Amino acid sequence: MxxxxxxxxxxxxxxxxxxxxxxxxRSFDVYAFSDGPEALDHITMRGLPHIALLDLTLPxxxxxxxxxxxxxxxxxxxxxxxxxxxxxxxxxGLKKYAEDFIVKxxxxxxxxARIRVVLARxxxxxxxxxxxxxxxDHLSIDFAHNRVVIGGKSFTLTPTESILLHVLLRRAGQVxxxxxxxxxxxxxxxxxxxxxxxxxMHRLRRKLESDSHHPHYIRTERGVGxxxxxxxxxxxxxxxxxxxx
Amino acid sequence: MxxxxxxxxxxxxxxxxxxxxxxxxRSFDVYAFSDGPEALDHITMRGLPHIALLDLTLPxxxxxxxxxxxxxxxxxxxxxxxxxxxxxxxxxGLKKYAEDFIVKxxxxxxxxARIRVVLARxxxxxxxxxxxxxxxDHLSIDFAHNRVVIGGKSFTLTPTESILLHVLLRRAGQVxxxxxxxxxxxxxxxxxxxxxxxxxMHRLRRKLESDSHHPHYIRTERGVGxxxxxxxxxxxxxxxxxxxx
DNA sequence: GGGCAATTTCAGGGGTTTTTCATGGTAATA
DNA sequence: TATTACCATGAAAAACCCCTGAAATTGCCC
Numbered sequence: 001m002x003x004x005x006x007x008x009x010x011x012x013x014x015x016x017x018x019x020x021x022x023x024x025x026r027s028f029d030v031y032a033f034s035d036g037p038e039a040l041d042h043i044t045m046r047g048l049p050h051i052a053l054l055d056l057t058l059p060x061x062x063x064x065x066x067x068x069x070x071x072x073x074x075x076x077x078x079x080x081x082x083x084x085x086x087x088x089x090x091x092x093g094l095k096k097y098a099e100d101f102i103v104k105x106x107x108x109x110x111x112x113a114r115i116r117v118v119l120a121r122x123x124x125x126x127x128x129x130x131x132x133x134x135x136x137d138h139l140s141i142d143f144a145h146n147r148v149v150i151g152g153k154s155f156t157l158t159p160t161e162s163i164l165l166h167v168l169l170r171r172a173g174q175v176x177x178x179x180x181x182x183x184x185x186x187x188x189x190x191x192x193x194x195x196x197x198x199x200x201m202h203r204l205r206r207k208l209e210s211d212s213h214h215p216h217y218i219r220t221e222r223g224v225g226x227x228x229x230x231x232x233x234x235x236x237x238x239x240x241x242x243x244x245x
Numbered sequence: 246m247x248x249x250x251x252x253x254x255x256x257x258x259x260x261x262x263x264x265x266x267x268x269x270x271r272s273f274d275v276y277a278f279s280d281g282p283e284a285l286d287h288i289t290m291r292g293l294p295h296i297a298l299l300d301l302t303l304p305x306x307x308x309x310x311x312x313x314x315x316x317x318x319x320x321x322x323x324x325x326x327x328x329x330x331x332x333x334x335x336x337x338g339l340k341k342y343a344e345d346f347i348v349k350x351x352x353x354x355x356x357x358a359r360i361r362v363v364l365a366r367x368x369x370x371x372x373x374x375x376x377x378x379x380x381x382d383h384l385s386i387d388f389a390h391n392r393v394v395i396g397g398k399s400f401t402l403t404p405t406e407s408i409l410l411h412v413l414l415r416r417a418g419q420v421x422x423x424x425x426x427x428x429x430x431x432x433x434x435x436x437x438x439x440x441x442x443x444x445x446m447h448r449l450r451r452k453l454e455s456d457s458h459h460p461h462y463i464r465t466e467r468g469v470g471x472x473x474x475x476x477x478x479x480x481x482x483x484x485x486x487x488x489x490x
Numbered sequence: 491g492g493g494c495a496a497t498t499t500c501a502g503g504g505g506t507t508t509t510t511c512a513t514g515g516t517a518a519t520a
Numbered sequence: 521t522a523t524t525a526c527c528a529t530g531a532a533a534a535a536c537c538c539c540t541g542a543a544a545t546t547g548c549c550c
Contacts, residue, residue: 077366087352094358099366100345107332113339121344121366158496174389183365196498198538205539213539221391222506222537223404403507439526441509447528458528467517467526 004119007049008032009039009066010081011058015104019053022108023115036061040069047131047144048074051119053111056082056089067097072159074143074166075184077118079111096187123170133169135230139208139217141165148208155207160185160200165208168218168228177225201226249364252294253277254284254311255326256303260349264298267353268360281306285314293319296364298356301327301334312342322363324356378414380475384453384462386410393453400452405430405445413463413473422470446471 006023010016011034020032031049033039035058043049052070056063067078077099082089090101099118102111134140140149143166146157157165163185168176178194185200186192201218209215219227251268255261256279265277276294278284280303288294297315301308312323322344327334335346344363347356379385385394388411391402402410408430413421423439430445431437446463454460464472 087355091352091354091358094355094362099362107336109336110332110339113336117339117344118366160497180365187365193499194537195500199498199540202538202540220538224391227390405508438510440511443527444509444529447530450528465527 003027003029004051005029005031005049006115007039007043007052009034009036009053009058009063010055011035012055015081018108019111023112026112035059036063036066036069039066043070043073043144048076050122051077051079051115053079053081053115056080056084056093064093064097071097071163071187073146073162075122075163075170077122079114079118081106081111135217141169150208151210157204157207161204161207164197164200164204165228168226172228172230175221175225175227179225181225248272248274249296250274250276250294251360252284252288252297252315252321254279254281254298254303254308255300256280257300260300260326263353264356268357271357273360280304281308281311281314284311288315288318293321296322296324296360298324298326298360301325301329301338309338309342316342320367322367324359324363326351326356380462386414395453396455402449402452406449406452409442409445409449410473413471417473417475420466420470420472424470426470 006028008016008019008023008030010019010032013034016032016034020030023030031039031042031046033042037060048070052067054063054066058066063080063082067080070076070078078097079100079102080093080098081102081104083104085103090103093101100114102114131144132140132142138151141147142149143162146159146162148155148157148165164181167181167184178197182192182194182197185197205215205218208217217228219229221227251273253261253264253268253275255264255277258279261277261279265275268275276284276287276291278287282305284297293315297312299308299311303311308325308327312325315321315323323342324345324347325338325343326347326349328349330348335348338346344367345359347359377385377387377389383396386392387394388407391404391407393400393402393410409426412426412429423442427437427439427442430442450460450463453462462473462475464474466472
C-alpha cells in the first residue's frame with residue numbers, strides 16, 4: 001500500500017508550498033491546489049485522497065462548499081485551515097463538515113500531529129487510495145463517481161448511499177453502530193431517526209445485493225448496526241466453521 | 246441509551262463550574278473534579294466516561310499522567326484544556342495522549358463542537374473491537390460479532406446475553422452478584438426482577454453449556470449470583486484489574 | 491414554476507428478543 | 521421430614537427491531 005494521500009487546497013502560494021514541502025518530506029503524497037474546482041477535478045480523475053486540508057477563503061469556491069462536495073462522495077476526513085478565529089465559523093465548520101480546525105498561524109508540526117490523530121481514527125483508508133475498489137469478482141465501487149458495478153450491471157449511488165457504503169467498507173468485518181452511521185452520514189443534523197437509516201440501507205442493498213433476503217455483503221446486526229463482510233479469501237477470520245444456531 | 250458521560254478535571258473553580266454548567270445544560274452528564282486522583286478514583290468506582298476533558302497543570306498530577314492512566318484502562322477519547330499555546334506541548338499531547346487540544350481562553354460552544362466531533366469519530370468504545378477470546382479448546386467467544394463457538398458449533402448471542410457474558414468474563418473466577426448483573430445489563434431500568442435475569446442466564450447456558458445440569462462454565466452461587474469459571478491451568482487471562490462499579 | 495432525483499416519513503408485516511408467568515426442582519435449616 | 525427460599529425451565533405474551541413499499545416532502549436544475 002502506498003503513501004497517505006493529502007489533498008491540499010490553499011490559495012496563498014507561500015503557505016501552500018510550505019505545507020506541501022513539509023508534508024512531502026514527512027512522506028505523505030501531497031496533491032496541492034489553489035482553488036476548489038481544480039481540486040475536485042483531480043478527485044474525479046485520480047480518485048479520493050485519504051484526507052483533505054482546505055483553506056476556507058478561496059478565489060471561486062468556499063472551503064465549506066468543497067467539503068460538501070467531497071463528503072457527498074465519500075467519508076473523507078477534512079481539516080480546515082483558516083486565518084480567522086471566529087468562533088461561529090469554527091463551530092459551524094466542526095458541526096457540519098470537518099474533523100478538525102486549525103487556525104493560522106500554526107506550526108507545521110502541529111498540523112502534522114493533528115492529521116495523524118484524525119487518520120488514526122479512520123481505519124482502512126486504503127480503500128480511498130484506489131480510484132476503483134474491487135471487492136470481489138462481482139462487485140467493484142468507484143466512490144469518486146458514485147458508482148457501483150455488480151455482476152456487469154452498473155448503478156449510481158446517491159450521496160447518502162455512497163457515504164454509508166464508504167463507512168461500512170472502511171470498517172469491513174466490524175459492526176458499525178447505527179449511531180455511528182447516522183453521525184457520519186448526517187453530520188450536524190440532530191433530527192435523524194434510525195428509521196431513515198434503515199430506508200437508505202435498504203436501497204443500498206437493493207443496488208448491490210442480488211438476493212436482499214439473504215444479503216451477501218451487508219449484514220444486519222440486530223439492535224447494534226450493520227457490517228460489511230468480505231466473504232471467503234482474505235479479509236477477516238470468522239473461524240472456519242459456522243453452523244449457526 | 247443514557248446521556249454521554251464527561252469526566253472533567255480542572256482545578257480553576259470558575260472554569261470548572263463554567264464547563265460543568267454549560268455541558269450539563271447541553272444534556273451531558275458531567276463528573277467534575279479538581280485533581281487527578283479523585284477523578285481516577287471516580288473511574289474505579291463508577292466506571293469509564295465516554296470522554297475526558299483534562300487540564301494540564303493540576304495540583305498533584307499532570308494531565309498527561311491522568312491521560313496515560315485512563316488510556317491504560319480503555320480507549321477513552323481525551324481533550325486537553327490548557328492555558329499554554331506552546332507547540333511542543335500540543336504536539337506531544339496529540340502524539341501520545343489526546344484526541345484534541347483546546348487552548349484557553351476558548352468559547353464553550355467551540356468546546357462542545359470539538360467534543361461532538363471527537364465522539365463522532367471514535368469507533369465506539371464498547372467491547373466491539375476486542376479480539377476473539379479463546380476460553381479453552383472447546384469454547385471461544387467473539388464479542389465483536391456476538392457469537393460463541395463451542396465444540397465446532399457457532400451460536401449468535403442476543404444483546405442481553407452478550408452483556409451478561411461479558412460482565413461475567415471480566416470477573417472470571419469471582420462471583421458476580423445478581424444485582425450487579427442486572428445493573429450492567431439493564432442500566433437505567435428499574436423494574437427488572439431477578440426472575441428475568443435467571444431466564445437470560447438459562448438461555449446463555451443453553452448456548453454454551455453442553456450439559457446444563459452440570460454447568461461447566463457458568464456456576465450458580467446460590468443467594469449471591471453467578472460466576473464464570475475457567476477450569477484447568479492455561480485458561481485465558483482476563484485482565485486482572487477491572488474498573489466497574 | 492415544473493420536473494426530477496433524493497430524502498424522509500409513515501404504516502403494515504414478519505421475525506426475534508425480552509419479559510412474564512407457572513411449575514417443578516434443589517439446597518439450606520430446623 | 522417439613523419448611524422455606526431460591527433456582528431452572530418451558531411456554532406464551534408482550535415488546536422491540538427490522539424490512540419494505542408507498543406516499544409526502546425537500547431540494548435542485550432547466
